[in-house]
Amino acid sequence: MDITRKKKGFLYEITKNKILYLMFLPVGFYFLVLAYLPMPGIVIAFKEYTYSGGVFGSDWNGMENFRYFFESGKLWLVTSNTIIYNLVFLTASTVISVLVAVMIAEMAGKYFKKTAQTFMFLPYFISWVTVSAFFYNIFNFDYGTLNTLLRSLGAEPVDIYSNPTAWMLLLPIFYVWKGIGFSSVLYLSAIMGADQESYESAKIDGANIFQRIWYITLPMLKPTVVILVLLGLSRIMRGEFEMFYQLIGDNGLLADKTDIIDTLVFRSMVFSNDFGMASAAGLYQSVLCFILIYGVNWAVKKWNSDYALY
């Protein structure tokens, strides 16, 4: 009895709002096909993929792909690279964005800071391909500006592509460079939206500008920092594929220092057609991402439920 009533309710609802449900259909169908339909394909991670067999006809091989991923040493390498790079990116971009936002909010020179802000936002709009052209322009061994400058000063030119350590500094710099305009605006709008009252009274009490920033502005920014950092942490297993691929490409010399999960998956699939390794690494990443997002959201909810993501 209960079931039939429920069924009636469902049909009734669908008929009553049929136009609305039809209006949702294009987007619903899109995600069904492009996001849900690939999910059964996850089984490739547990198969020995052959072209003739395809996704469902290939033979099962249990955990063999994962074992290879682990035993080749790649798992640990790409996991730690992904996490370390993302931690450095997150720290550097948070510190510099907050610094820039606080300064822009307080400094004089209306036109100066407007112009600087416009400049800072510009890199956000260009593709990583364009950034790689900049990179070429600056760091190319034969003709790059850096080496041109070094040669004219009588110094030895540097070959950035055979120097893995340099990348550990350059990648964060380019990451911050591209994102600073975007993230500093987030902090700037938090500062601008804040209550000016405590600020004014601190001024009257004789606090200097550095004290006001330290005791009022920064504590006020804390919730925004915490939420953006937590959001960043939940994405820590997802690499900046476009940046790594465009700036570094497929460079064996640098692989140990700059290979992240995403580049490994892409390379294994596109260049070596190693679908087993690629799908195992991909599934490993998806599962970790899922756990992390849930974990972070749980932590945010505990800390302050207003900021929970969902």
Add this chain to the structure above:
Amino acid sequence: MNRGKDIFIFNIIAFIIVGIVGGAAIIPFVMLLVGSFQSEDSILQHGYSLIPRTFDLGAYKFIFDQPAKIIQSYGVTLFITVAGTGLSLFFSSMAAYVLARKDVKYRNPMAFYLFFTTLFSAGLVPYYMLITNYLFLRNTISILLLSGMFNVLYILILRTYIANSIPDSISESAKIDGANDFSIFMKVILPLLKPALASIGLFVALGYWNDWYTATLFITEEKLFPLQYTLYKLLSSTTFAKQLLEGNGAVSAIELPQQTVKLALTVVATGPIVLAYPFVQKYFVSGLTIGSVKG
């Protein structure tokens, strides 16, 4: 007198730091522009430099002399950007409106159905297999359009925008007047969404314009290369650069101004964004604040 001193020191520090960051942001653009106007000889002899040595239009002449492939790429990119953004905004806001209507009983499960795709994805390999082996979308304009057409975040932002800024009574009174839900959306809701659509549309358009990744995975036919992918190929492969620029039989491989052409094509591919940027900046900033309103 002492009271102004802290402000003075602060401003000096701020001018230096903000100046350095702002300068660092713009200098590569200037270097690119300067480099693209150098003569090939000057680059081969002296390398790129910050200060222009020569003013030479050779590289640009080259690009516009043999433009078939580059114009083709421009056409592909322009098409997917305009068509993709239009379709994306129309269907996203339609879905968002449905999710915002309180009389739709299953709106929350539907929202979760979309949201779940941001929590868990099948990953690259199954997606690639589906597109190539089952949907046969390899080397089609459709995959360039479809990949990245909808972003769950934008749909949810639009839903929040509708729920917060358009009162339910508007839909209700239109319904009493006998309008159906689709025409309410078209005639009443869509016009009210303009400010939000302007911001989100710019982000979507930017995504299409800058997309090279989809082409890397699924496009091997040159006539379907989007601009950014053509640029990527030019930067990364010498043979492609020769193919791209040869066409004209009179030009031998040695005469190709390869170094400057790379920069000149980057300027041509990025120029429209940089030129449009000052006019659309405010929409981006307002888009960020729309995004920060939690739903």
